[in-house]
Amino acid sequence: METLKVPTMQEKIANGETPDILFWVGCSGSFDDRAKKITKAIVRILNHVGANFAVLGVEESCTGDPAKRAGNEFLFQMQAMQNITVLNGYDVKKIVTGCPHCFNTIKNEYPELGGKYEVIHHTELVQQLINEGKLKVQGGEFKGKKIVFHDPCYLGRANDVYEAPRDVISKLDAELVEMKRSKANGLCCGAGGAQMFKEAEKGNKEVNVERAEEALSHNPDVIAVGCPFCNTMMTDGVKHFNKEDKTKVLDVAELIASANDL
Amino acid sequence: MISSIIFIALLIGSSTFFFINAKKIRRNILLGKDISIKDNKGERLKTMMLVALGQKKMFTRPIPAILHLFLYVAFVITQIELIEIVFDGVTGHHRAFRASLGGFYTFMVSFIEILSVLAFIGTVAFLARRNLLKVPRLVKSELNGWPKLDANIILIMEITLICFIFMMNGADEVLYSRGQSHAENLGDGSLGLTISSHLGPLVYGGMPNAGLHVIERIGWWGHIFMVFGFLNYLPFSKHLHILLAFPNTYFSNLKAKGQFTNLFEVTDVVKPNFDPAYQPVLDPNAVIKFGVKDVTDLTWKNLLDAYSCTECGRCTSACPQNITGKALSPRKIMMDTRDRLVEVGKNIDKNGGTFVDDGKTLLGDYIKHEEIWACNTCNACVQECPVNIDPLAIIVGLRQQLVLEQSSAPNELNGMFSNLENNGAPWQFSPADRANWINEN
Numbered sequence: 001m002e003t004l005k006v007p008t009m010q011e012k013i014a015n016g017e018t019p020d021i022l023f024w025v026g027c028s029g030s031f032d033d034r035a036k037k038i039t040k041a042i043v044r045i046l047n048h049v050g051a052n053f054a055v056l057g058v059e060e061s062c063t064g065d066p067a068k069r070a071g072n073e074f075l076f077q078m079q080a081m082q083n084i085t086v087l088n089g090y091d092v093k094k095i096v097t098g099c100p101h102c103f104n105t106i107k108n109e110y111p112e113l114g115g116k117y118e119v120i121h122h123t124e125l126v127q128q129l130i131n132e133g134k135l136k137v138q139g140g141e142f143k144g145k146k147i148v149f150h151d152p153c154y155l156g157r158a159n160d161v162y163e164a165p166r167d168v169i170s171k172l173d174a175e176l177v178e179m180k181r182s183k184a185n186g187l188c189c190g191a192g193g194a195q196m197f198k199e200a201e202k203g204n205k206e207v208n209v210e211r212a213e214e215a216l217s218h219n220p221d222v223i224a225v226g227c228p229f230c231n232t233m234m235t236d237g238v239k240h241f242n243k244e245d246k247t248k249v250l251d252v253a254e255l256i257a258s259a260n261d262l
Numbered sequence: 263m264i265s266s267i268i269f270i271a272l273l274i275g276s277s278t279f280f281f282i283n284a285k286k287i288r289r290n291i292l293l294g295k296d297i298s299i300k301d302n303k304g305e306r307l308k309t310m311m312l313v314a315l316g317q318k319k320m321f322t323r324p325i326p327a328i329l330h331l332f333l334y335v336a337f338v339i340t341q342i343e344l345i346e347i348v349f350d351g352v353t354g355h356h357r358a359f360r361a362s363l364g365g366f367y368t369f370m371v372s373f374i375e376i377l378s379v380l381a382f383i384g385t386v387a388f389l390a391r392r393n394l395l396k397v398p399r400l401v402k403s404e405l406n407g408w409p410k411l412d413a414n415i416i417l418i419m420e421i422t423l424i425c426f427i428f429m430m431n432g433a434d435e436v437l438y439s440r441g442q443s444h445a446e447n448l449g450d451g452s453l454g455l456t457i458s459s460h461l462g463p464l465v466y467g468g469m470p471n472a473g474l475h476v477i478e479r480i481g482w483w484g485h486i487f488m489v490f491g492f493l494n495y496l497p498f499s500k501h502l503h504i505l506l507a508f509p510n511t512y513f514s515n516l517k518a519k520g521q522f523t524n525l526f527e528v529t530d531v532v533k534p535n536f537d538p539a540y541q542p543v544l545d546p547n548a549v550i551k552f553g554v555k556d557v558t559d560l561t562w563k564n565l566l567d568a569y570s571c572t573e574c575g576r577c578t579s580a581c582p583q584n585i586t587g588k589a590l591s592p593r594k595i596m597m598d599t600r601d602r603l604v605e606v607g608k609n610i611d612k613n614g615g616t617f618v619d620d621g622k623t624l625l626g627d628y629i630k631h632e633e634i635w636a637c638n639t640c641n642a643c644v645q646e647c648p649v650n651i652d653p654l655a656i657i658v659g660l661r662q663q664l665v666l667e668q669s670s671a672p673n674e675l676n677g678m679f680s681n682l683e684n685n686g687a688p689w690q691f692s693p694a695d696r697a698n699w700i701n702e703n
Contacts (some may be wrong), residue, residue: 003445006700025699027686027688027689028693029697030687030696030697030699031687031689031691031695031696031697031699032461036702039699040699041517051398053620055700057696057697057700058693058694058696058697060686060696061687061693062686062687062688064682066678066682066688067678067679068522069639069658070661070665070671071662071663071664071665071666072447072662072671072679073524073528073662073666073667074528074678075533075682075683076530077399077524077528077529077532078532078535078683079682079686081532081533081536084536085536104520104521107518108517108518108520108521109403109521109522109524112524112529113524113529113533114537135271141536143468153638153640153641153642154520157640157641157642157644157645158518158519158520158641159518159520162517169696183646184645185580185642187580187582187585187642188638188640188642190582191638192639193637193638193639193640194639194678195638196325196688197674197675197677197678197688198635198672198674200586200676201583201584201589201632201635201636202588202589202632203583203587203588204586204587205585205586207582207583207585207588207589208587209587210582210585210586231619247361253542256463260406
């Protein structure tokens with residue numbers, strides 16, 4: 001049985017320690033069985049480099065992103081201010097998130113409400129660790145494999161982070177293939193805007209099927225993602241085409257953790 | 263003499279009519295809620311120069327971008343020639359600047375002629391794209407009726423305008439070579455216009471002088487009629503983008519696209535729960551409306567967006583929901599907003615300056631719930647817009663109205679809201695189990 005070291009903020013403070021960085025896990029990363037694997041991959045990387053980090057554990061609560069996108073501004077601000085109270089209480093300075101939606105909300109929408117932190121997405125953290133020489137990446141099982149990267153809207157267009165995940169994937173000695181609709185022109189997986197939590201409106205196709213079809217047209221070994229919701233949508237899309245044996249949907253953190261046998 | 267009087271009357275009349283209608287548009291835009299956009303003047307200017315003047319975002323699609331550039335540059339440069347046309351029209355001169363400007367004059371008019379040929383090619387290609395090739399984004403259902411006609415009217419006006427220019431110049435070249443032009447004879451035998459010195463003799467070479475004078479005048483007056491007509495057509499047309507693209511890009515959102523506005527009227531109520539020292543700013547007895555029900559609930563920037571839209575449909579063609587056959591079309595959101603605003607403006611005009619309730623609203627009568635709830639908030643439409651229009655801001659405002667004022671979100675979303683409220687997660691998990699993953703294998 002593997003042992004992950006996941007200290008909570010409360011434990012750290014009780015031991016008189018101050019973590020350098022808070023890992024914001026997010027609802028999906030905490031509760032969704034598939035997304036928990038991504039969370040653990042991120043933790044393995046953090047443990048591997050000996051990062052001084054902590055999580056909020058049960059003190060974490062939804063950032064309010066789905067409420068805000070769905071128009072429930074009251075609920076969003078209640079969630080935001082509750083989280084800001086907790087974060088400011090621990091005097092948090094730097095946050096890494098496992099989800100682009102949490103990333104966007106805390107980075108862009110919390111400051112005005114009193115929550116000012118340096119916020120990075122986990123793909124940016126991995127990129128930083130590689131650049132600082134703290135993390136060495138070998139191709140491992142992905143050497144020579146064909147990988148397409150699907151841009152999460154809230155990392156890409158919403159925040160102009162396009163290169164960090166690509167930079168990280170490029171370290172795997174794999175063949176990184178771009179879809180026609182990528183980067184600023186990337187197509188949504190279909191989950192954003194609270195669509196994750198409702199049936200689609202009447203139409204002739206599911207958005208995730210449209211996107212998976214585009215990704216699968218490159219016949220990739222891996223569809224790499226950077227968002228737990230994209231992961232769900234793309235996984236379902238791949239299943240729709242019965243391609244789950246050939247094409248895996250994996251988070252960038254999982255690619256790095258597996259390639260390094262973490 | 264008589265022609266000068268007619269010209270001056272036309273000039274004053276069409277300018278006045280244009281200013282009256284431009285003022286109405288300004289008033290309509292200012293019906294929106296006031297917001298202050300006064301920051302980062304340098305960056306705003308730069309954005310305007312790149313996106314409006316430089317058409318930076320057009321070039322993600324090179325073919326229409328080049329065709330559009332032909333029309334655009336021809337339009338802008340032709341305005342220089344208009345200075346002479348107006349001078350000639352008012353004073354009764356003919357090609358008044360030719361003698362004094364010499365080679366520069368020949369260069370400018372020739373340059374305009376070449377651009378006019380390119381613009382002609384562009385216009386014909388655009389008509390073909392709309393009516394023959396039926397490019398998908400140009401034949402979608404929201405364009406049925408007036409929008410489609412509007413687009414074709416503009417293109418046909420442009421073609422007509424170009425034809426008048428070549429009638430005028432071509433006939434004048436032949437007349438000049440015969441020493442019969444009303445332009446001052448410099449004894450050089452030709453006006454030296456790159457296109458018309460060849461095209462003129464080819465088409466009109468065999469015609470008698472009297473006929474040529476008539477054609478030249480038809481060209482000249484036709485041209486100026488089209489210019490005045492075009493100016494006054496703008497306020498009623500999607501083509502207004504040629505003017506409003508500039509202010510609209512200047513007032514662009516410069517923040518990260520993912521940053522949605524935090525409603526202050528909500529913060530003012532929520533904040534005291536977390537910060538007892540906070541003193542609410544808004545009057546607790548005032549009736550506060552949340553979200554967007556009608557155009558007057560939008561900001562003036564949203565309304566400027568609506569008037570700046572030229573219905574190109576790049577937004578809609580990039581929208582994941584529209585691509586997969588849903589009712590949502592960001593272009594329709596913008597068209598509906600403008601149509602409703604025009605309707606509200608007419609209502610105000612009719613009722614002596616005040617709006618009289620007509621029982622209609624943007625939400626419901628123009629934009630259906632089905633459209634609003636389909637949105638992924640993915641910002642593809644915002645990214646695509648060549649003049650930085652933000653349809654997403656309007657969609658989110660409408661959602662806020664439905665959730666906060668009308669409690670009519672889809673059931674599943676209400677379920678998500680209550681999970682979030684009770685469990686701090688959008689699903690039905692206990693908050694106490696949030697850290698269970700740490701010890702699970």
